[in-house]
Amino acid sequence: MGLSSSLASAMSGLRANQAALSIVSSNVANSQTPGYVAQSPNQIEVTTGAFGSTVTTTGVSRDLDTYVQGQLRTETGGGGYADQMANILKQLQNVYGNPGGSGTLETALNDFTSSLQALSTSAGASSAQTVAVAAAQSLAQQLNLTTKGIQSLRSNVEQDLGTSAQQANASMQQIADINTKLQGLSSSDPSAATLMDQRDQAINTLSKYVDVRVVTDGSNQANVYTNTGIQLVGAGLASKFSYASAGALTANSLYDSNPAKSGVGAFNISLPNGSSIDVVANNVVSSGQIAADLKLRDQTLVQAQTQVDQLAATMASATSDKTTAGTAVAGPPSGFTVDISNAAPGNSVNLTYTDTATNTQRQITIINVTDPAALPLQNATNANPLKVGVDFSQPMGSILSTLNTALAGTHLSFAGSGTTLRVTDDGINAASVNSASVTKTISTLQSGNAQLPLFTDGSSALYTGAITSSGSQMTGLAGRIGVNAAVVTDPSKLSIYNTSPVTPAGDTTRSDFLYTQLTSSVFSYSPTTGLGSSSQPFSGTVSSYLQQFLSIQSNASTQATALQQGQSVVVSTLQAKFNSTSSVNLDSEMSNLIQLQNAYAANAHVMSVVQSMMNTLIQAQT
Template identity: 85%
Template sequence: MGLSSALASAMSGLRANQAALSIVSSNVANSQTPGYVAQTPNQVEVTTADFGSSVMTTGVSRELDTFVQNQLRTETGGSGYADQMANILKQLQNVYGNPGGSGTLETALNNFTSSLQALSTSAGSSSAQTVAVGAAQALATQLNVTTKGIQSLRSNAEQDLGTSAQQANAAMNQIADINTKLQGLSSSDPSAATLMDQRDQAINSLSKYVDVRVTTDGSNQANIYTTTGIQLVGAGLASQFTFASAGALSATSLYNTNPAKSGVGAFNIKLPNGSQIDVVANNVVSSGQIAADLKLRDQTLVQAQTQIDQLAATMSSALSDKTTAGTTVSGPPAGFDVDLAGAAPGNTVNLTYTDTTTNTQRQITLVNVTDPAALPLQNATNANPMQVGVNFSGGMGAIASALNTALSGTHLSFSAAPLPATATTLRMTDDGTGLAKINSSSITKTISSLTSGSPQLPLFTDGGQALYTGAITAAGSQMTGLAGRIAVNTQLATDPTRLSVYSTSPVTPAGDTTRSDYLYSQLTNAVFSYSPQTGLGSASQPFSGSVSNYLQQFLSVQSNASTQATQLQQGQSVVVSTLQAKFNSTSSVNLDAEMSNLIQLQNAYAANAHLMSVVQSMMNTLLQAQG
């Protein structure tokens, strides 16, 4: 029995050597195969007879560090996000152009203000008037071009969402298919190793587009979730991203949680049970290329558009709006009267009052809103000024009632001013409690005539003829997309003399620079407040400054954002490269190690073969002795 046991052990050793040689051969052959994970044989000791043991190969093990692998997938998602953000923001900088270069907003604004200054210096010469109108048209055109550039980038992000959805779906389907093939196979089964390599590659591909969290159950099934807990892949089942493109986007193509009101492509995920989830509304993805595209399309580039729309709106209003202080009402109760006659939709009444209880000064802006579907206006928390919408043409009784209801906690009181005031005069006072004190009030109206007798001029219009008044309707604010529509008033383009002549009765004297001086001052010295939706300032402390200050500020913010995105991209690239190298150090085939293993196997094979030869010789000798 001793010789038989020795022979069995030697034969099992040969079989184990052959299996190990096959694995070494596979490792060497696939040393350059992407995604291939080095394998080692699993060998166990098996008792034979009374003495000694044989060996059995039970399968293979894949040499990988799952902790590093999970880190690598997480950072791959971060890299996909950073790459896309840096790429688009760099292109956005190209849309703005280099500071001081030709064909930029900054240069166009400077040329326009310089032409207005030259118009005053030349006492209103016809050539200077023509040059100033041309400079205004160049500025409007530059705003139009910038809008097209921003919306082109948004459209690119929209298109990329569709492509990324297809790639992510393909990866999820492949993972689910491999899960099905792996059912019933042990993780150490040699045939399972190749499938798991393929599955890991598919998961790595998926991690470029979305953030993934991977768990593997006892049946060797990979379950994949987003970090928010939405399952992407289960046992043989895969979710699917669905995308319905809206085509080329415009400034008014905005995301809305209500699909009927949304102007961008609907991006959803369909779960295996048939239910569908809005990816944007539910924040399904937080990293990867898809998350970057969604943020660019719905936030980053929308804010960039808002910034230039605000520039266009502020310029238009700065030149065409006339503010008139309210008439003091001595009281008691004390306050102010303002005449609402001639106020266009979007025009405002501004009042400042002090809450005497806390000695806090607050501002309120009453906005003329003629579309009831747009009411009530929404305000951010601690917004200053707070906006209240009301229809100025609704009659004093209705106006006062609406304002008293909307501002019931302010201790302010609104009513129709008594005779001899006009029927369109609104009176604003405290409510007699002494808990509020109105400090100032004014009304701002948009001048529509080129010769109103005032220096204000509707130089820029919405599309050439329509006045820009900041009107608010159920469809949104007139400011949205204005930079893409802004144009020089067609009447002014036809008659540039109106840059100097602001009255026809009496006629503005030749050489009068009142209007050009005013226009220049409004664009260079006047201070305005800007919406926090531009990304500057806050609801309680909006950014304020001249038109030039505002332009320089948001261009600086965008430049810094681009620089930071590039730095993040570079940092992520280093992290991914480092983790990939760390992962490869354990999972990739090491040819030196394989050659060393080959020599050991060769020696072991020779020893087992020699042992078999010795056993055979001893058996022959034993048989001869018995004979």
Template identity: 60%
Template sequence: MSLSSALSIAMSGLRANQAALSIVSGNVANANTPGYVAQTLVQDQIVTGSTGSGVRVIGVNRTLDTYVQSQLRTENAGGAYADQIANVLGQLQNVYGTPGNDGTLENALNNFTSALQALSASSGNTAAQSSVLNAAQALAQQLNATTSGIQTLRSNAEQDLSVSVSQANAAMAQIAQINQKLQGMSAQDPAAATLMDQRDSAVDQLSRLMDVRAVTDGANQTSVFTTSGIQLVGGVQASTLSFNAQSSLTANSQWNADPSKSSVGTIICQLPNGAKIDMIATQSINSGQIAADVQLRDKTLVQAQNQVDQMAATLASALSDVTTSGTKTAGPPVSYATDLTNVLPGNSFNVTYTDSSNVQHNVTVVRVDDPTARPIPNTASNPNDKVIGVDFSGDAASVAAQLSAALGSSNLNFSGVGMSLQVTSTAASTVNAASTTTTVQSLASGNPQLPFFTDRASLYTGAITGTASQITGLAGRIQVNAKLLADPSKLTIYNTSPVTPAGDTTRSDFIFDQLTSATYTYSPNTGLGAAAAPFKGTLPSFLQQFVSVQSSAATTAKQVAQGQDVVVNTLQEKFNAKAGVNIDTEMTNLIALQNSYAANAHVMSVVQSMMQTLLQAQI
């Protein structure tokens, strides 16, 4: 080997050392930079013929484990989802308050029933009457406040979705822009490494918002898809998300796949080719903060609202609804006549019959005058029973005709004259009973029932229309009947002709028993029980049950979030062990480079000395 060759090789070694030192210094300087991936120098031997003639620098490598990176992104989405659910359910617990403390539904209901018990002990006492009304108002206000708290959380989720969509758009646009910059660049280009760090950070940010997977091709172009298969970024083109956020949500603000019926925002993804996809309707986002906010806004918090609405509805109906049995007429055949005069929208006509197979059936016919609201869902828990909606705005003959059409298979005969509806047995079916359940409209109807609670200034009857059911959001509107507040004596006096005798506790005893002892069936949309086996119990037991369920859900969500955080942290540590900067390793590399640099410099010094000696010898 000639001296000039040795000198060239040593110089190439020095250049490689300088490049490696630059990499080490960059790693050390960025040791705490978020998203920075440690780099190593890529170098190759220069071969002339069959003899090594130096070293050349090819570029840099980013030291990361792409499999662990992919897993980390998946768990990041799960972690963001779990954290958001736990956070909001914790806030919902604050809305409910600590059981037994002041400012809770449980405490307000207990105070109300205690005041009623005291009223029965001193019927007619004005102070006791005032205490009952004050306690009732406090209960209504607590229901109002609970609804306000739930809807505030839903509104927050709506605004979070708007922010998340903006962040997702920024991340997707950044990924596409970096893809464009990387076109034609080698993956080992030092400038490319910095861009790839930035691109990975954008993908990581996107993974916390929704469940995504990133695929990088041989041209160093990264495409991003949702796990459901929708392409968010393809090369230099990015899809765009849009969200029509609503300013403030109420209990009636509900998502619907039909845009004309939806009153909350939905997420539309516009692909580069112009096609549009409703990401919520197609369930295209299954994890991440966006999925959590959708779940909370449209399901979890809606169910919480259903629970307090059901409590408010039961509270009102239990005190105001009266069931009147039909009059059995002379037979055979057996028939029952019922008066439909007082059946208001939401009230019902009920008939029980036995078919030829000796199977008993119960049919509940709800007054639903709005044709756009019919047919109503069959909410009967027993498969032998039915719940149907019928227009009662006409006379009994009109109702009979509708029932004959709807219940033709029951083999019952329906007829009507004026407002009297008659149902008659046939050879195939025997009528066992018929009745109407109506809402008492007067404070002194002669019945212990009274419209104690109202839907603002209106009676609560459970009316159903094409736009909404009266029960939706009732907890936010319920109040003590203004007429009762103006005349507290009606807590005792339920009849004026003859006047309820002094000391009569019929009404206060009735109210107390309805609120503490009577058993009711609650809708499965409260999350308690199931359609085939709905939750049944007293009003206090229902309240305790749904508060307990919410508390358990919050505790479980917190535990899931903590477990998910452990998984994310473990994967992050594993990723950092490979991709992060290890100062000890860099210092070791620095010492090795220092020695290598000194060795190459020494070679150059020796070659220089030898060349000088040769020159002097020639002279």
């Protein structure tokens, strides 16, 4: 090796040491900077001649584990989802209150049934009547307050969706802008490293709101997708969430894929190519805070509302509906007749039959639906009972045609005249009709029946469970339910159920009936409450149903909190693992600094030796 090449090598070493020293200095200075990734110099050997080589610094490397980084982003999305679910479900528990505490549905129902028992015990004393009416009003008011609390939570979630959309949009635009700045820059360029730190921070922020999958191409452009394949960010282009809030929500404010029918805020994503996608209908997001908000708004809290609506509807129907068994028809074919006259919209004919081929017992509920736009009724697969809608006010011929067509596969046959409907098997012994009954809502207070419209839709409207094109009367009933104004004005109606002959003093028929209906009678509840299934709906007393859905909500809140805590541990663990490689380690940097100092001194000493040798050569030649 010649002296000149030795000098060149030493000088390149000094330059490399200086570059490395700058990087160490940057690492130390940014050791507390959020999102800063520690850097290392990229050094390569360069041949200078027959012997030896020089060194050159080609840029920097960011010290990060991309696999752990991807896992961290995935779990950050899960953390955002878990945090929001746990937060809202905990607030929902506060709406229900502590079991056995004052101001809860459980306590209000118990107080009302206790007041009915006391009314019977006191043989209908006027003071007991007044107490019972007050207890009924308190129960109705508690249902109103519960609905208000649930819809307040839905409205808060609706508002949060707008805020989250803005935050996500800001992050996506920042990523796109940085992509533009990185165009033409090598990933090892020191200025690129700073931009990539900023881009990673923006992607991490975005992952809190939506699930992200990042693909970096050969030109150092980060392409961000959701797990469903929707591109959020490309090379210099960003998608944008658009949200049109519907304001304060009510129980009737429900999502519909048809924007004209939807009662909640429209949540779409506009892609760079100009197309717009419904985020909910297309399941664009599966994790993150936005996914949690959408599930809470459109599913979890809607189901919670359905549960209290079902409670209100069951209470109203239990006290006002009268079921009359059908009259047996001697066969063959055998069956029953029922009278459908004076049936209100929502009233029904209930059938039970056995499929003799499989020896399976099935149920059919024929519902009086007077709005043709609501027909045909939709049933889940294997629904039991199977619901069929028909307008009872139509001529009998039209009713029979509808039923025989809709239930053609059941081997049942419908006939009748006037207002009498007859159902039998079709004569081939493939089905056996076990029972038939008709349920009608008693609309007056002194009909001679124990039933009365005690709980109403509002202060006076009759609750019958009517179904229209806009939905079921049950939807939102818990927020509207009240005590019949006529009963509030005259509490004696809780005891007097007939005028001719007049109900005798001390007669407890009505109060006994009300107490039994609300404490002992068994009812079936809609699978939309989250209890039971379409083939096996949950059945139980009013109080057991209340206890069941309160228990489900409590368990859901507990599980959400446990998931939140577990997710927090996972995120913290991954963050620590990521930091172990990407964050600045001051001990390591100080060690690097000492090595650089020694290397610098060694290179400088080489230069000094080369200079001395050159001086010797010059002196020898002279």
